[in-house]
Amino acid sequence: xxxxxxxxxxxxxxxxxxxxxxxxxxxxxxxxxxxxxxxxxxxxxxxxxxxxxxxxxxxxxxxxxxxxxxxxxxxxxxxxxxxxxxxxxxxxxxxxxxxxxxxxxxxxxxxxxxxxxxxxxxxxxxxxxxxxxxxxxxxxxxxxxxxxxxxxxxxxxxxxxxxxxxxxxxxxxxxxxxxxxxxxxxxxxxxxxxxxxxxxxxxxxxxxxxxxxxxxxxxxxxxxxxxxxxxxx
Amino acid sequence: xxxxxxxxxxxxxxxxxxxxxxxxxxxxxxxxxxxxxxxxxxxxxxxxxxxxxxxxxxxxxxxxxxxxxxxxxxxxxxxxxxxxxxxxxxxxxxxxxxxxxxxxxxxxxxxxxxxxxxxxxxxxxxxxxxxxxxxxxxxxxxxxxxxxxxxxxxxxxxxxxxxxxxxxxxxxxxxxxxxxxxxxxxxxxxxxxxxxxxxxxxxxxxxxxxxxxxxxxxxxxxxxxxxxxxxxxxxxxxxxxxxxxxxxxxxxxxxxxxxxxxxxxxxxxxxxxxxxxxxxxxxxxxxxxxxxxxxxxxxxxxxxxxxxxxxxxxxxxxxxxxxxxxxxxxxxxxxxxxxxxxxxxxxxxxxxxxxxxxxxxxxxxxxxxxxxxxxxxxxxxxxxxxxxxxxxxxxxxxxxxxxxxxxxxxxxxxxxxxxxxxx
Numbered sequence: 260x261x262x263x264x265x266x267x268x269x270x271x272x273x274x275x276x277x278x279x280x281x282x283x284x285x286x287x288x289x290x291x292x293x294x295x296x297x298x299x300x301x302x303x304x305x306x307x308x309x310x311x312x313x314x315x316x317x318x319x320x321x322x323x324x325x326x327x328x329x330x331x332x333x334x335x336x337x338x339x340x341x342x343x344x345x346x347x348x349x350x351x352x353x354x355x356x357x358x359x360x361x362x363x364x365x366x367x368x369x370x371x372x373x374x375x376x377x378x379x380x381x382x383x384x385x386x387x388x389x390x391x392x393x394x395x396x397x398x399x400x401x402x403x404x405x406x407x408x409x410x411x412x413x414x415x416x417x418x419x420x421x422x423x424x425x426x427x428x429x430x431x432x433x434x435x436x437x438x439x440x441x442x443x444x445x446x447x448x449x450x451x452x453x454x455x456x457x458x459x460x461x462x463x464x465x466x467x468x469x470x471x472x473x474x475x476x477x478x479x480x481x482x483x484x485x486x487x488x489x490x491x492x
Numbered sequence: 493x494x495x496x497x498x499x500x501x502x503x504x505x506x507x508x509x510x511x512x513x514x515x516x517x518x519x520x521x522x523x524x525x526x527x528x529x530x531x532x533x534x535x536x537x538x539x540x541x542x543x544x545x546x547x548x549x550x551x552x553x554x555x556x557x558x559x560x561x562x563x564x565x566x567x568x569x570x571x572x573x574x575x576x577x578x579x580x581x582x583x584x585x586x587x588x589x590x591x592x593x594x595x596x597x598x599x600x601x602x603x604x605x606x607x608x609x610x611x612x613x614x615x616x617x618x619x620x621x622x623x624x625x626x627x628x629x630x631x632x633x634x635x636x637x638x639x640x641x642x643x644x645x646x647x648x649x650x651x652x653x654x655x656x657x658x659x660x661x662x663x664x665x666x667x668x669x670x671x672x673x674x675x676x677x678x679x680x681x682x683x684x685x686x687x688x689x690x691x692x693x694x695x696x697x698x699x700x701x702x703x704x705x706x707x708x709x710x711x712x713x714x715x716x717x718x719x720x721x722x723x724x725x726x727x728x729x730x731x732x733x734x735x736x737x738x739x740x741x742x743x744x745x746x747x748x749x750x751x752x753x754x755x756x757x758x759x760x761x762x763x764x765x766x767x768x769x770x771x772x773x774x775x776x777x778x779x780x781x782x783x784x785x786x787x788x789x790x791x792x793x794x795x796x797x798x799x800x801x802x803x804x805x806x807x808x809x810x811x812x813x814x815x816x817x818x819x820x821x822x823x824x825x826x827x828x829x830x831x832x833x834x835x836x837x838x839x840x841x842x843x844x845x846x847x848x849x850x851x852x853x854x855x856x857x858x859x860x861x862x863x864x865x866x867x868x869x870x871x872x873x874x875x876x877x878x879x880x881x882x883x884x885x886x887x888x889x890x891x892x893x894x895x896x897x898x899x900x901x902x903x904x905x906x907x908x909x910x911x912x913x914x915x
Contacts (some may be wrong), residue, residue, distance in 0.1 A: 316810065337814060344812025355807045359503040364496065369811050371493045416811075 260291035263423055263456055264313055268322035271308050271479075274417070282308040284479040290458060292423070295450045299467055300476035307428055309476070313458065314347055314426045315339040322382040327423055335450060344372050347358040348417030348455075350427035354409040356401040356416075362388070363397045366415045373420060387419040390452075391445055407438030418449055424456045431463050443469045497821050503830070507797060510831065514793050515833025516840065516892055518786040523841025524872070526881050527560060528848060531873035533771035534727050542628050546762040547728050548586075548737050550574065554750035555717060559761065562592040562613075562717060563648025565671045568753060569715045582736060584724055588625060589716035591616035591706045595669030595677075597649075597699065599657050603703050608657040612649075614667070614699040616706025620644070630723070631687065631700075636663060638685030641702055647681035648700040651688045659683055667699075671711035679709030721755075727873075730768060733757035779881070786885035787892075794826055794893020798900070805901055816897070817901035819898045826894030827887065834886030848872035 269424050271283040283305045290296060290313075295373040308469035311317040312324050315331050316339075324331040335343065343349075347403055348369075363384055370380045388394050410430060417425050427446070431439035431483050447469055450457050459466055467473060470492055475483040541547055541649065547872045551559070556567035568574065571589050572811055576586045593614045601607040617625040619641045626632060626640060636651055649666065669677045681701060684844070685796045689695050707713055737755040746752040759765045805818050852871035 261704055314810075340809070340814045342813050343810065347812075351809050355731075355803065357500070357807070359500050364499070368496070368808075372498055375699060 260293065260398065262289050262459075263292050263327055264290035264321070265325040266309075266313070267322055267324070269309070269312065269319050270321035271305070271312065271317070271452070272320040278331060282479050283312075286481055288474060288480070288481060288484060289323075290424075290456060291452040293450065294456045294457055294458070294472055295447060295470060296457070296472035296474060297382060297461055297470040298474050298476055299461060301462060302485070304476040305479040305480075306476050308462045308479075310426050310428055310458065313424075314349065315342045332344075344369070345420070346423045348420070348422040348425040349411075350413050350417050350425060350430045351430040352429040354401070354406075354413045354433075356409055356412055358401050361398050361400055362412050363434050365401070365412055366419050367418045369416060383419055384415075387415045390418070390449060391415045405438070406434050407441055410434060410438070414442065414445060414449075418453075418455065420453065426458050426460075428460045429463065430459065431461075431466055436465065439463070439465045493821075495510065497825065501716070501825055506800070511797055511829045512833040512836065513795055515790055515886050516832060516837035518790050519834045519837025519886040520841040522779075522783055522786050522885055523838050523878055523882045524844050524848070525782050525841050527841070527872040527874050527878045529680035529774075529778055530868075530875055531849060531852075531871045533774070535871055536871050537768060537771060541722065541728055541758055543632070545756075546718075547589075547705065547723050547733050547757045548721040548740075548755050548757050549754045550578070550740070550753055550912070551721040552715065552751045553745070553747065554752050556754055556756065561625070562715050563596060564591065564593060564670075564710060564712065564715075565674055565711060565726035566750065567591070567672050567715045567717045568719070568751070569721070571714055574719060574753065578719065578721065579692060579759050582721065586624070586628075586722045586724055587719055588618060588628075588722075589703065589719045590716075591670055591710065591712060591717045593704055593706065593710060593717075595667050597653070597657070597697075598666040598668055599659055599663060600897070601715055605654075608659075608698055610653050610657050610815070612653065612697045612699050613669070614669075614701065616701055616703035618648070619700065619702040619706070632745075634687045634689055635685050636688045637844050638683070641684055643771075644702065644705055644708075645682055646701070647683040647705075648685045648687050649683055650695050652695040652697040653697045653699075654683070654686045661685070662755065662855070667709055673711060673716060675711070675775045677710050678706070681705070697837070705915045728758055730759055730770075733759070742777050746789070770896040784837065787889035790885050791893035792829075795897045797826075798822055798897020802900065807899075807905070815901055815904075819901050821899070822894050822898045823891060826891045829866060829889035830890035833890070834883050837886060838879065838882040842874065842878065845872045849874055 266286055266288050269283055270281065272279040272281050274452045283323040286309065298309055300306050308317070312319055312331060313326060315326065315334060325340065329338070329342055331339070336484055357368070360368070364488060367380050367386045367388060375383070385394065388397065391414055393408065393411055393415065396404060396408060400411070404412065430440060434442060443466060446457055449455055459470070461467065469486060472486050473483070473491055552566050552568050554566070555563055558566065575589060576588055594618070595612055596613065597610050597612045598606050599608040619625065620643070635648070640648065645866055649659070663683050665681050667677070667679045667681060671677045687698070687700070704717070705716065723729065734757045737757045740755040744752065745754045755911070759768050772843070778904070807817050809815065849872045852869040854869050
């Protein structure tokens with residue numbers, strides 16, 4: 260399988276007072292195309308920091324992170340924005356939908372940044388909303404949706420540009436058990452049908468039960484990296 | 493993308509309607525205040541011009557030196573010829589000759605002996621056969637009893653003096669003064685009307701008679717103390733008045749000759765220089781303070797509007813929008829809101845300023861003891877500045893506020909976006 264993320268001896272330090280705090284220490288790992296993997300660990304273990312660097316939102320202090328043949332540490336802010344715009348999708352814990360726009364418009368937004376024609380955008384958005392089962396909510400505003408529906412809109416927004424990699428930070432943290440499973444099943448289906456890679460940062464057992472690969476982090480180090488042959492879900 | 497952002501702007505009332513209302517109110521107040529201040533100061537100046545100084549005034553050199561004493565012994569002669577010359581050279585101006593004088597007014601009893609006396613300041617103006625001066629000095633509303641002179645020998649007297657001397661309409665009075673040659677002058681008038689100016693300086697003892705009567709009384713045939721000139725089509729303009737005066741003086745003034753004619757722009761007569769400078773400066777300072785205050789309000793509105801959308805901008809950055817694209821859209825929205833708010837504010841401000849210009853506020857009761865010559869009705873005056881001054885707080889401040897708020901976009905660490913967007 261083609262490698263889409265290559266993390267080599269990654270160290271990330273944050274300045275704290277006169278010294279610094281090391282969030283990630285000499286981390287090396289790879290993600291292949293089509294993975295459904297999770298960075299698992301307690302708070303402060305470095306999973307969000309690693310997700311940030313893979314998502315070109317932050318840069319390594321030492322080592323190298325190559326995402327889709329681009330070294331994150333060497334990208335200019337404009338190039339990093341281009342990588343996020345074209346290749347990466349983000350899913351947040353609190354959905355972060357734009358409240359004044361409809362479901363359709365929220366999902367359409369990333370395509371506007373890609374300068375697609377209105378016709379192309381409409382086709383893409385409707386297709387994506389079909390995947391997440393929200394074609395009947397096209398004209399609804401976020402305030403009219405349930406938490407689960409909002410997160411499905413967020414997934415559609417992340418998926419609409421057909422990204423190579425989707426990064427999801429605690430995507431089920433605000434959802435009840437039933438909605439969490441619905442969301443995870445949707446993401447799993449997209450992973451299997453579109454071969455989109457998903458990398459989660461989570462400590463939620465419900466998410467972990469769906470993962471095909473679990474990378475355990477503790478104090479900024481990878482302590483376990485296991486492939487799950489038969490995820491429990 | 494522009495359509496998308498515009499849709500958001502229209503739908504989010506706190507991003508569009510509310511800021512537009514705030515901007516419109518601020519701009520409206522700025523526009524109205526500017527027009528009002530303009531009107532009040534220029535009305536005061538115009539009022540003083542009509543009563544005493546004209547926009548320009550022609551006198552002799554010697555008269556100019558003793559202007560406050562109204563020295564008619566230095567009056568100019570050959571007034572008809574001078575007036576003809578002025579009308580020919582400056583047809584865009586109205587010219588009128590006046591004689592200002594001081595004296596004693598004596599009211600006799602039935603036996604012809606003095607019953608009452610009072611000091612008076614008088615003005616000989618054109619009252620017979622024309623209403624020009626009555627209109628110019630706005631005397632009609634000031635006439636509270638009787639009528640304007642209709643024939644020679646009639647005089648208007650200030651109502652306060654009229655009461656003090658216990659006069660009746662139709663009573664004979666005698667002016668005791670001095671002729672332009674220094675002889676004693678005595679001239680009989682009949683009181684035909686009384687005036688109330690609402691200005692204590694004038695109400696204490698002012699009389700108005702037709703200039704031909706005053707010429708007879710003071711032996712000033714074809715003479716006048718001063719000739720006043722007024723721009724026909726505009727209020728006082730300092731530069732224009734100076735230009736007219738300079739041209740006249742270059743052709744007519746001989747500094748060595750005390751009876752040589754000289755023309756003074758309003759700013760050089762009776763301390764009007766201070767009043768004009770004060771009016772211009774006071775107007776500028778008041779408007780500047782107001783514009784500054786409104787700027788701070790609108791700046792803050794822009795700043796708060798930007799900060800309120802911190803989450804939205806974070807999301808847009810995470811999705812892949814460039815920081816400068818996000819910043820540009822924020823500033824673009826501010827320009828749109830500022831422009832719309834300003835146009836609405838200017839339109840409303842102009843509407844109220846127009847009403848104030850046409851109808852004014854009668855403050856006669858409040859300023860009845862004023863010692864300066866000023867109008868009793870305050871009016872706004874719309875000028876070229878009124879049309880654009882609102883854009884200063886309206887657009888500039890809103891945009892600067894948005895730009896300052898937008899600095900946060902540039903300073904924002906994308907590394908913290910996940911953390912921030914979890915909130």
